[in-house]
Amino acid sequence: MFNYDWFHGAGLRMQIEEAKRRCARKKFPVDPAANGKQAKEYQRYYDELETRVILYMKDGLTYEMKEMADIGTSSALAFECLPVDENYQVGAYVIVVPFEDVARVEVFAVHPVDKPAENVRIPGFRANAAEPRE
Numbered sequence: 175m176f177n178y179d180w181f182h183g184a185g186l187r188m189q190i191e192e193a194k195r196r197c198a199r200k201k202f203p204v205d206p207a208a209n210g211k212q213a214k215e216y217q218r219y220y221d222e223l224e225t226r227v228i229l230y231m232k233d234g235l236t237y238e239m240k241e242m243a244d245i246g247t248s249s250a251l252a253f254e255c256l257p258v259d260e261n262y263q264v265g266a267y268v269i270v271v272p273f274e275d276v277a278r279v280e281v282f283a284v285h286p287v288d289k290p291a292e293n294v295r296i297p298g299f300r301a302n303a304a305e306p307r308e
Contacts, residue, residue, distance in 0.1 A: 249273075
């Protein structure tokens, strides 16, 4: 299902836009186009939304994508990962995975004022890839 075109073309971009649209519609459930002032508020809110892209791999590992990495390959997905372990957050962690190893992609959209007070972390790497999945 996932391939170069999905990640670099419309697939991921559309999923991000859909998550943002749905998040904004929770805040503005009535069609904002019906009211000029509300349409401007809706658009400002929409533009301020932040997203997190989470990749679930078939081997049970989970990654949060910081941004795509252009390393000149179209046969695998290359991206900078947000490491869960604070010891690795001082550098950059670039991962290359075969597209067929991606099981699921989730996009979470949230407005900065609506974020929880605590920084909730996305589950990161398992300590041992042989550990059973929960």
